[in-house]
Amino acid sequence: MYFVEVVLPLSLAKTFTYSVSEAEFLFMKKGMRVAVPFGKSKIYTALVIEIHNNKPTLYDAKEIHQILDEFPIVTESQINHWLWIANYYMCAIGDVYRGAMPSALLLESETIITKKNDSFVDESLLSDDEFLVYEALQQQSSLKVHDIIAILNKNNIFPVIQKLVDKNILVLQEEVQENYKPKLVRYVRLHTKYDTNDGLKELLDILKSANKQKEIVLNYFQLSATEKKPITVKKLIEAANSSAAIVKALIEKEIFEEYFLQEDRINFAGKSREGELQLSVAQQKAFDSIKENFEHKAVCLLHGITSSGKTEIYIKLIEEYLATGKQVLYLLPEIALTTQLVSRLRTHFGNKVAVFHSKYNNNERVEVWNQVLRNADKAQIVIGARSALFLPFYDLGFIIIDEEHEQTFKQSDPAPRYHARDAAIVLANGHQAKVLLGSATPSIETYFNATSDKYGFIEISERFGNVSLPEIVLVDLKDKYFRKKMNGHFSDVLTEEITAALSLGEQVILFQNRRGYSPIIECITCGHVPHCQQCDVSLTYHKHKNQLRCHYCGYSMANPTRCHECSSVDLTTKGFGTEQIEQELITIFPGAKTGRMDQDTTRGKFGFEKIIDSFKNREIDILVGTQMLAKGLDFDNVNLVGIMNADNMLYHPDFRAFERSFQMMTQVAGRSGRSEKKGKVIIQTYNPNHNTIQQVTHTDYVGMYKEQLYDRQIYKYPPYFRIIKLTLKQRDFDKLKEGAMWLYQVLSQNLVMPVLGPEEPVISRIRNEYIRTIIIKIPQQTSIGNTKKTIQKILNSFEAVAQYRAIKVTTNVDFY
Ligand code: ADP
Ligand code: ZN
Ligand code: ZN
Numbered sequence: 021m022y023f024v025e026v027v028l029p030l031s032l033a034k035t036f037t038y039s040v041s042e043a044e045f046l047f048m049k050k051g052m053r054v055a056v057p058f059g060k061s062k063i064y065t066a067l068v069i070e071i072h073n074n075k076p077t078l079y080d081a082k083e084i085h086q087i088l089d090e091f092p093i094v095t096e097s098q099i100n101h102w103l104w105i106a107n108y109y110m111c112a113i114g115d116v117y118r119g120a121m122p123s124a125l126l127l128e129s130e131t132i133i134t135k136k137n138d139s140f141v142d143e144s145l146l147s148d149d150e151f152l153v154y155e156a157l158q159q160q161s162s163l164k165v166h167d168i169i170a171i172l173n174k175n176n177i178f179p180v181i182q183k184l185v186d187k188n189i190l191v192l193q194e195e196v197q198e199n200y201k202p203k204l205v206r207y208v209r210l211h212t213k214y215d216t217n218d219g220l221k222e223l224l225d226i227l228k229s230a231n232k233q234k235e236i237v238l239n240y241f242q243l244s245a246t247e248k249k250p251i252t253v254k255k256l257i258e259a260a261n262s263s264a265a266i267v268k269a270l271i272e273k274e275i276f277e278e279y280f281l282q283e284d285r286i287n288f289a290g291k292s293r294e295g296e297l298q299l300s301v302a303q304q305k306a307f308d309s310i311k312e313n314f315e316h317k318a319v320c321l322l323h324g325i326t327s328s329g330k331t332e333i334y335i336k337l338i339e340e341y342l343a344t345g346k347q348v349l350y351l352l353p354e355i356a357l358t359t360q361l362v363s364r365l366r367t368h369f370g371n372k373v374a375v376f377h378s379k380y381n382n383n384e385r386v387e388v389w390n391q392v393l394r395n396a397d398k399a400q401i402v403i404g405a406r407s408a409l410f411l412p413f414y415d416l417g418f419i420i421i422d423e424e425h426e427q428t429f430k431q432s433d434p435a436p437r438y439h440a441r442d443a444a445i446v447l448a449n450g451h452q453a454k455v456l457l458g459s460a461t462p463s464i465e466t467y468f469n470a471t472s473d474k475y476g477f478i479e480i481s482e483r484f485g486n487v488s489l490p491e492i493v494l495v496d497l498k499d500k501y502f503r504k505k506m507n508g509h510f511s512d513v514l515t516e517e518i519t520a521a522l523s524l525g526e527q528v529i530l531f532q533n534r535r536g537y538s539p540i541i542e543c544i545t546c547g548h549v550p551h552c553q554q555c556d557v558s559l560t561y562h563k564h565k566n567q568l569r570c571h572y573c574g575y576s577m578a579n580p581t582r583c584h585e586c587s588s589v590d591l592t593t594k595g596f597g598t599e600q601i602e603q604e605l606i607t608i609f610p611g612a613k614t615g616r617m618d619q620d621t622t623r624g625k626f627g628f629e630k631i632i633d634s635f636k637n638r639e640i641d642i643l644v645g646t647q648m649l650a651k652g653l654d655f656d657n658v659n660l661v662g663i664m665n666a667d668n669m670l671y672h673p674d675f676r677a678f679e680r681s682f683q684m685m686t687q688v689a690g691r692s693g694r695s696e697k698k699g700k701v702i703i704q705t706y707n708p709n710h711n712t713i714q715q716v717t718h719t720d721y722v723g724m725y726k727e728q729l730y731d732r733q734i735y736k737y738p739p740y741f742r743i744i745k746l747t748l749k750q751r752d753f754d755k756l757k758e759g760a761m762w763l764y765q766v767l768s769q770n771l772v773m774p775v776l777g778p779e780e781p782v783i784s785r786i787r788n789e790y791i792r793t794i795i796i797k798i799p800q801q802t803s804i805g806n807t808k809k810t811i812q813k814i815l816n817s818f819e820a821v822a823q824y825r826a827i828k829v830t831t832n833v834d835f836y
Contacts, residue, residue, distance in 0.1 A: 021039070021073055021075055022039060022040045022041065022042055022044070022045035022071075022073065023037050023038065023039055023040065023071075023072050023073060023074060023075065023076075023081055024037070024038055024040055024048060024054065024068045024070065024071050024072075024084065025037055025068070025069055025070035025071075025072065026038060026054060026056060026066035026067060026068050026069065027066060027067045027069055027113050027114055027117045028056070028058060028064050028066050028114050028117075029064060029065065029066070029114055029117050029118035029121070029126050029128065030064070030112075030114045030118070031111075031112045031114055031115050031118075031435065032112050032114045033106075033112040033113065033114070035069060035070070035113065036056075036058075036066070037074075037075075037076040037081045038054070038056050038066075038081055038082055038083065038084045039081040039082070039083050039084075040083070040084055044084070044087060045071065047087065048068060048071050048087065049068070049071075049091070049092045050068055050069055050070065050071065050092060050096055050099065051067070051068065051069075051092030051093060051094040051095055051096060051098070051099065052067075052068050052087060052088070052089040052091070052092050052093070053065050053066065053067055053068070053087075053088040053089050053093065053094075053125065054066050054068055054084045054085070054086065054087050054088060055084065055085040055086050055088055055127075055175075055176070055178045056082070056084050056085060057082055057085060061129070061166070062128070062129045062130070063085065063128060063129040063165055064126075064128045064129070065088065065125065065126045065127050065128060065178065066084075067094060067099075067117055069099050085175045085176060085178075086175070086176040086178070086179075088178055088179065088182075093125070093389070093390075093393060093412065094121075094412055095393070095412050095413070095414065097413075097450045097451065098120075098410070098412055098413075100450060101443075101446065101447050101450055102116040102117065102120060102410075104443075104446055105436050105438050105443055106436065107808075108438075108446075108833065109435070109436050109437055109438050109831075109833045109834075110744075110808055110811070110812065110831045110833055111435035111436045111437065111831070112435065115434070115435040115436050116436045119407070119410070119431075119434070119435070119436055120407070120410035121389075121410075122385035122386050122389055123192060124182075124185055124192055124385070124386050125386060125389070127165070127178050127181055127182070127192070128165070129164065129165040129166060130164065130165075131164065131165060131192050132162050132163075132164060132192070133157075133162060133163045133164065133165075133168070133181060133190055133191075133192060134157065134161060134162045134163075134190065134191055135154070135157040135158075135189065135190060135191075136188060136189060136190065136191050141154065141189055145187075147180075147183075149172050149177075149180045150180055150183060150184055150187075150189075152171055152172060153168055153171065153172070153180060153181070153184060153190075154184065154189060156168075156171050157190075165177065165178075165181075168180070168181065205252055205280065206252065206253045206254075206278060206279075206280055207250045207251060207252055207253065207278065207279050207280065208240070208251060208253055208256060208267065208270075208271070208276040208277065208278050208279075209250070209251070209276065209277055209279065210237075210240065210275070210276060210277075211274050211275055211276065211277050214275065223237065223275065224237075226273075226275075227275075232262060232266050233266055233269060233270055233273075233275075235260050235262060236256060236257075236260045236262050236266055236267060236270060237270070237275065238260075239256060239259045239260035239262075240256060240260075240276075242259070243255065243256065243259055249367070253267055253278070297332060297335060297336065297368065299329075299332060299333070299336060300329065300484060300485070302328070302480050302482050303328075303329050303332060303333055303480065303484070306322065306324065306333055306478050306479075306480050307333050307336055307337070309476075309478045310322065310333070310337065310456065310476070310478050311337075311340075313476025313477075313478065314454045314476065317475060317476035318445070318448065318449065318454060318455060319445055319448075319454075319455040319456075319457065319469075319474075319475045319476070320454075320455070320456050320457070320470075320475055320476035320477070320478060321424075321457045321458075321459075321462055321466055321467070321469070321470035321475050321476070321477050321478065322456055322457065322458045322459075322478050322479075322480070323459065323460070323462055323467070323470070323477070323478070323479045323480075323721075324458065324460060324479065324480035324481075325460050325480065325481055325482070325483060325489065325690075325719070326460045326483070326489075326686070326687065326689070326690025326691075327483045327484060327487060327654075327690060327694045328460070328480040328481075328482060328483055328484060329480075329483075329484035330422070330458045330460075330480070331361070331364060331422075332484070334350070334420050334422070334456070334458070335364075335365065335368050337418065337420075337456065338350075338365075338368075338369070338401060338418065338420075339368070341417040341418040342369070342372065342400055342401070344417060345415070346415050346416065346417025346418065346453070347392070347395065347399070347400055347401075347402070347413050347414060347415055347416045347417060348400065348401045348402070348416075348417060348418045348419075348420070349401075349402050349404075349408060349409070349411075349413065349416060349418070349419045349420070349444070350365075350401060350402065350403045350404075350419075350420045350422070351404065351405070351406065351408060351409070351419065351420065351421045351422065351429070351440060351441075351444060352403065352404070352405055352422055352423070353405070353422070353423045353426030353427075353428045353429055354405060354426070354428055354628075354648070355377050355404065355405040358375055358377070358403055358404075359628075359629050359632065359633075360632070360653065360654060361403060362375055362403060365401065365403065369400070369401055371397075371398055372397060372398065372399075372400040372401050373400075373401045373403060374388050374391055374392070374398055374399035374401070374402050374403070375388070375402075375403050375404065376388045376402055376403070376404035376405075376407070376408040376411060377404065377405075388402070388411070389411060389412065392411045392412055392413060392414070393411075393412040393414065394414075395414040395415060405428070405440075406428070406429050406431060406438075406440030409440055409443055409444055409447060413447075413451065415451065416447070416448065416451040416453045417451070417453050417454070418453055418454050418455075418456070419444050419447070419448050419453060419454070419455045419456070420455075420456050420458065421440070421441050421444055421455065421456070421457050421458065422458045422459075423458070423459055423687075424441050424457035424458060424459045424462065424463065424466055425459045425461055425462055425463040425466070425683055427680070427836055429441050430834070430836040432832065432836070433830075435830070437830075437831075437832045437833065439834055439836065441457065441466075442834065457475070460686060460687065460690060461682065461683040461686050461687060461721060462721075463679070464679055464725060464728050464729060464732065464738070464739065465738050465739045467725055468729065468739040469739070483694075485696070487693060487694065487695065487696060487698075488693070488698045489693075489699075489719060490659075490661070490689055490690075490692040490693045490698065490699030490700055490701045491698060491699070491700050491701070492689060492700075492701045492703060492716065492717045493513065493700065493701065493702050493703070494703050494705060494708040494713065494717060495511045495513050495514065495702055495703065495704045495705070495708075496705070496706070496708050497511070497665070497704050497705060497706045498706050500512070500704075507604075507608055508600075508604035508607075508608065509596055509600070509601060509604060509664055509665070509704075510604065510608060511702075511704055513702060514662050514702050514704065515608060517660055517662075517700060517702060518609065518642065518660065518662070519609070521659060521660040522609065522611075522612055522641060522642075525657075526657055526658065526659050526660065527635065527638065527640070527641055527642070527643070527655065527657045527658045528641065528642045528643070528658065528660045528661070528662065529642075529643050529645070529649060529655075529658055529660075529661045529662070529688070529691050529692070530601060530605075530642060530643070530644045530645075530661075530662045530663075530664060531644075531645060531646075531647075531649055531650070531661065531662065531663045531664060531684075531688045532596070532597060532598050532601050532644060532645075532646065532664040532665065533646055533647055533665075533668060533669050533684070534595070534596070534597040534598065534646065534668065539558065539560050539561070539594065539595035539596075539597060540558045540559070540560070540561070540593070540594045540595060541559070541561050541568065541579070541580070541591050541592070541593055541594075542591065542592055542593075542594050543583035543585065543586060543588055543590065543591055544588070544590040544591070544592050545583065545586050545588035545590055546583060546585050546586040546588065548583050548584065548585040548586065550568055550577075550580065550584060552570035552572065552573065552575050553575065554570070554573050554575060554785070554786070554787045554788045555570055555572045555573050555575075555783065555785055555786045555787060555788075556783050556784045556785035556786070557570060557571070557572055557783050557786075559575075559577070560597070561579065561593055562599060562620070563599055563600070563603065564599060566578065566579045567579060568580070572783065572786050572787070573786060573787045595668075596664075596665075597618075598616050598617075598618045598644050598645060598646060599616065599620075601644045601664060602614050602616045602644050605642055605644070609641075609642065612641040612642050613639065613640050613641045613642075614640065614641065614642045614643075614644065615631055615634060615635060615639075615640035615642070615643045615644070616631075616643070616644045616645065617631045617632075617643060617644070617645035617646070617648050617649060618645055618646040618648065619646070619648075622648065628648070631643070632653065635655065636655065638657065647684055649688060649691065650683075650684050650687035650688045650691075653691060654694060655691060655694065656694055656695045657695075658691055658692055658693075658694070658699070659692055659693050659697050659698075659699045659700060660692060660699065660700050660701075660702070661688055661689055661691055661692040661699070661700075661701045661702070662701075662702045662704070663685060663688060663689075663701070663702065663703045663704060663705075664704055665704055665705065666681065666685060666703050666704065666705040666707075666713055667705055667706050667707060669681040669684060669685075670707070670710060670712060670713075675731075675732070675735065675737045676836075678711075678712045678724070678727075678728060679724070679728050681712050681716075682712050682715055682716055682721075682724045685703065685713075685716045686716055686719070686721075688701075689701040689716070703716070703717075711723075711727060712724065715727075736774055736797045737797075738834070739800070740799070740800055741774075741797040741798060741799055741800065742797070742798040742800070742804060742833075742834060743795060743796070743797060743798075743834065743835045744795070744796040744798065744808075744811065744831065744832065744833050744834075744835065745793060745794070745795050745796075745831075745832040745835035746763070746777075746793065746794040746795075746796070746815075746829055746830070746831055746832075747791060747792075747793050747829070747830045747832065748760050748763070748778070748791070748792045748793070748794070748827050748828070748829050749789040749790065749791050749827070749828045749830075750789060750790060750826055750827045750828065751788055751789055751790070752790075752826070753790050755823065755824075755826070755827065756790045756792055756827060757778075757792070758823075759818070759821075759823075759824040759827045760777070760778035760792035760794065760827075761778060762818070762821070762824065763778070763794060763814070763815075763818050763824075763829075764777050764778045764794050766814050766817075766818070767794065767796065767811070767814055770810055770814060771796065771807065771810060771811075773796065773797055773798055773799055773802060773807070774795075774796070774797040775794065775795070775796050775797075776794065776795040776796075776797070777792065777793055777794035777795055778792040778793065778794050779792065779793050779794070779795070780792060781793050789828075795835075796811065808833075811831075815829060815831070
């Protein structure tokens with residue numbers, strides 16, 4: 021009797037036993053995928069995690085349909101890590117498996133399969149089975165697995181689909197269509213016919229009387245001698261102090277050839293500049309200290325102020341790990357930052373850099389997966405957001421977690437609700453790898469670990485090139501409104517500074533932590549505010565579309581002309597978002613080109629890149645944005661940053677509000693003055709004396725840390741307590757209230773630690789489901805494992821109570 025233990029890509033905590041033939045048993049290895057029947061008629065791609073001879077006692081093992089892999093595509097250390105995640109974050113192993121794999125590797129019966137529109141298909145290259153599927157899709161727009169089983173008259177069809185996906189003929193359902201093509205950069209190279217010494221002489225002869233053209237050609241030679249990398253038209257024109265017209269003339273004369281490359285896909289064909297990087301004294305000191313710390317510490321924190329050149333230190337460290345043949349994982353909070361980083365890393369490491377992008381399509385993700393698995397040269401360094409953690413690393417030596425304080429490292433929905441920083445530390449442990457956490461504004465938890473000797477701790481307190489930190493100017497909004505010095509939401513100070521910056525040809529960044537035009541519309545007559553029908557939130561006004569929209573469920577309605585309650589036409593807007601700031605800019609600075617970066621303008625695969633590209637290319641003078649702007653972007657022409665209103669961040673009902681406000685303002689401020697000139701940051705606020713604002717103004721991270729740490733101890737929060745948050749949801753208000761109370765009581769009776777709730781959150785209804793939360797605070801010295809076991813038992817009995825079965829409970833460990 022031969023069996024395999026498999027994980028299904030479903031939210032099921034259990035593994036399942038299937039039977040296999042002897043031949044299959046002998047072939048099978050842990051980490052291979054198998055297609056299995058499940059339930060009445062479903063088929064799933066399951067993962068084999070055990071091979072054994074133990075017949076299940078509770079059910080008859082079904083047979084697998086087939087083995088899908090020739091060798092394991094998930095490693096054993098990965099399986100162990102996933103089991104750790106499931107256990108620590110209290111979710112099903114199936115959730116981890118489903119979240120970890122590129123969906124193209126998880127074909128299932130419900131997957132919708134369609135034909136790719138634009139691809140050319142050479143039918144003679146298709147196998148008979150492939151051709152049948154292809155032909156069926158000429159008649160029908162989409163098929164499901166069962167249709168294909170019927171067409172091919174056999175069960176073993178997943179490999180056929182996989183081949184067609186690999187051949188770029190089929191696509192699986194959730195792939196988004198993307199229209200934007202990333203900006204192509206224009207390059208020139210010398211025509212090959214002049215690429216010899218004789219050719220050069222001939223060329224200079226031709227240009228004898230064309231001085232301006234000759235100037236460009238000479239500059240071209242100089243640049244290619246020093247830079248050893250492709251030369252952009254922009255750079256050439258700058259270097260030669262010439263014009264686009266003259267380059268064009270040279271192209272027309274066939275002296276130059278122009279060509280285009282996508283910015284993050286530049287192929288250096290091995291001509292990388294490894295080893296050329298010169299660290300500053302402060303950087304070198306930090307670098308040495310990190311290496312020394314790694315001799316006895318697995319994790320280090322690099323606390324370096326904004327623009328201290330942390331990236332360059334990372335690059336030096338990566339060089340060392342690559343030299344030992346190990347893989348490197350570089351995690352970023354936001355994949356949008358990759359474009360800048362990838363081009364920086366490719367300059368040093370050429371084609372060894374792979375990017376794992378959740379917005380990439382299935383094929384691209386599968387490609388990176390396979391490269392990492394094979395330890396291919398192309399994926400020695402993997403850059404990605406949190407999900408890159410799930411790749412099948414073969415021999416990981418080093419993990420960098422840049423901007424480690426960022427909230428986006430914690431996945432909040434769906435399960436697994438893991439924190440990528442913490443999960444990465446565990447991953448590294450499994451590989452005996454080292455972890456470097458980097459930030460200018462570390463999280464309280466990490467700084468605590470670093471200063472209590474758990475982590476190594478390295479600081480850099482000067483900016484690279486001794487550029488000074490920006491000057492921070494506080495503007496008291498109360499005073500400005502009182503003295504009528506405001507134009508819209510712009511104080512006189514901010515207006516003057518923007519005017520000055522624009523007149524110098526410099527760019528400006530404005531930060532407003534709220535999107536939309538204005539958060540609410542209010543009736544002046546009766547005070548009514550339109551709310552979402554499904555959620556307990558007011559609707560946000562979006563002027564551009566003249567709509568009211570719910571930011572929680574996406575519900576939208578046309579902007580009303582009359583109050584729904586009293587029919588009055590006197591409606592007014594309150595509060596303001598990025599859209600309104602952009603509108604005001606157009607009136608106050610009519611000559612300036614404005615751009616906006618928020619969730620509304622950055623949808624789609626290259627949404628971010630599009631805006632960042634145009635800002636970098638100086639097609640935008642003033643960029644308005646939400647916190648997306650705070651994440652490590654490097655612009656050299658920005659010396660002025662304005663924070664439109666610091667207060668709405670400070671007064672979030674959240675124990676991290678002050679920590680986050682400090683981080684956000686410091687990070688946004690850090691976008692200013694990154695080249696020689698001293699930058700300026702204007703913070704508009706009603707509370708210029710607020711401790712957090714003062715701490716930002718004086719770059720007083722330690723002051724912020726001490727104050728927050730004190731509060732965390734008093735109010736029982738991390739790092740002194742671990743937080744587990746339970747969220748209960750149901751459409752029936754009374755049932756939910758009753759169930760939440762039951763759960764709360766049982767928890768507090770069985771746990772010797774603070775249990776808070778059941779609380780009605782600030783937003784207590786989303787998509788027509790009512791919400792209650794319960795918070796459990798586990799003291800640091802208590803065993804978290806045992807506590808979780810108790811909680812899990814209680815949750816299991818809660819589920820067993822018939823009248824509570826309809827209540828959905830989600831568990832968020834280390835709630836952020
Ligand atoms: P951080 O990530 O600490 O904010 P960056 O790594 O982005 O800072 O560095 C800030 C700027 O200084 C970048 O433009 C970078 O290219 C430049 N820089 C930093 N270190 C060096 C170095 N050793 N040599 C040349 N340029 C450097
Ligand atoms: Zn009204
Ligand atoms: Zn809603």
